[in-house]
Amino acid sequence: SVPADASNPDSVVVSVLNISATLGSQAVLPCKSYRMVWTQDRLNDRQRVVHWDVYSTYYGDNKMERLCDMYSAGDQRVYSSYNQGRIFMPQNAFTDGNFSLVIKDVAESDEGTYSCNLHHHYCHLYETVKIQLAITKKAEDAKEYWDGEKPVIVALEGSTVMLPCVNRNHIWTERHSEEEQQVVHWDRQPPGVPHDRADRLIDLYASGERRSYGPLFVRQKMNITNTAFALGDFSLRISQLESADEGTYSCHLHHHYCGLHERRIYQVFVKEPVREKKVVNLTTHNIAPAIASFPFLVSSDPNVVRGHNVINVIIPESRVHFFQQLGYILATLLLFIVLLIIVVLITRKRRQRGYEYNVKKYGEKDVNLKEFTVDTTDLTQYRSEDIRLDYKNNILKEKAEQARSFPAKNIDLDK
Numbered sequence: 001s002v003p004a005d006a007s008n009p010d011s012v013v014v015s016v017l018n019i020s021a022t023l024g025s026q027a028v029l030p031c032k033s034y035r036m037v038w039t040q041d042r043l044n045d046r047q048r049v050v051h052w053d054v055y056s057t058y059y060g061d062n063k064m065e066r067l068c069d070m071y072s073a074g075d076q077r078v079y080s081s082y083n084q085g086r087i088f089m090p091q092n093a094f095t096d097g098n099f100s101l102v103i104k105d106v107a108e109s110d111e112g113t114y115s116c117n118l119h120h121h122y123c124h125l126y127e128t129v130k131i132q133l134a135i136t137k138k139a140e141d142a143k144e145y146w147d148g149e150k151p152v153i154v155a156l157e158g159s160t161v162m163l164p165c166v167n168r169n170h171i172w173t174e175r176h177s178e179e180e181q182q183v184v185h186w187d188r189q190p191p192g193v194p195h196d197r198a199d200r201l202i203d204l205y206a207s208g209e210r211r212s213y214g215p216l217f218v219r220q221k222m223n224i225t226n227t228a229f230a231l232g233d234f235s236l237r238i239s240q241l242e243s244a245d246e247g248t249y250s251c252h253l254h255h256h257y258c259g260l261h262e263r264r265i266y267q268v269f270v271k272e273p274v275r276e277k278k279v280v281n282l283t284t285h286n287i288a289p290a291i292a293s294f295p296f297l298v299s300s301d302p303n304v305v306r307g308h309n310v311i312n313v314i315i316p317e318s319r320v321h322f323f324q325q326l327g328y329i330l331a332t333l334l335l336f337i338v339l340l341i342i343v344v345l346i347t348r349k350r351r352q353r354g355y356e357y358n359v360k361k362y363g364e365k366d367v368n369l370k371e372f373t374v375d376t377t378d379l380t381q382y383r384s385e386d387i388r389l390d391y392k393n394n395i396l397k398e399k400a401e402q403a404r405s406f407p408a409k410n411i412d413l414d415k
Contacts, residue, residue: 135155
């Protein structure tokens, strides 16, 4: 993407609009300025003119009178024969930018409010400078001051006075190549993106050159008409609106020759289309149920009361949605199988540990005395009172007493 142009920070925001459009429709962002109309006249003169007017109350009629005017490519013209040779402007006014009016031999009839009017018809610029002129017969009363709205000149009667009007702006004194200094461009800021990081959409020059930026589908759905500079209509048309088209759009108008730098801002919102809900209320008389179940087959009957129609539209789900749901199910099933395997392994491991523990435990307790041979020959040398045995039951006690009472004898059966 191409960043927005930050070379004109002095652009004036002239309007901010909120535009809401329905999803799938076409939105038009209006951006019009007749000051940007390009006439392609190739004339050296840009239709600049200056004229002086006076509002006088001397004769009691309170009227505005045109004194003189001058075009940038012509001579100056004085309207009243009385003022011929008495009032004039410098001949090099449109070169030097000095449009001051000189009045010779001022009289009381010259009193009034004078206005210097500068018109640039090509750029649609109009500037006015007002000056109050008063006449006095005393030289010490002659002065100049500011009354809070306009300069006031008090001139001595019979003297020569100059009413100042100076404007040396380049549009009144210089000439430029129009094609290189007239351009319109559109920017777009997605939600949350600042102005200095906006994306450039379109550049359109007065020479006819057009530059579009971004992906192909964006360039196809967003454009300006080819007659933009001829009509002064630089509106941006967005077709097939989508939710992704929401954001802040800016229309920048730059007319360097006329000193025009304007910016118009548009907040675009895309909303879902409103679906009308219709309800069918049928009251039938003597109509078969099969026919009543299909109201569109019923002929016009004055006894049938029809209300709003209900249209139910079932939109089939796409294959992508089906595979997505199938993926969720398979992932859940796989997770369940893994958890089941883990539980089975843990259970088997614990059972094996418990079996080994029981074998050791019961092996220590189950003692069979018959498996052990006791040698009692050495017990005869101890006295019976010195032997103290602890017996668990009477049977063991009796066996022990018998062993003490009847010591074992070695009998030789061969004798």
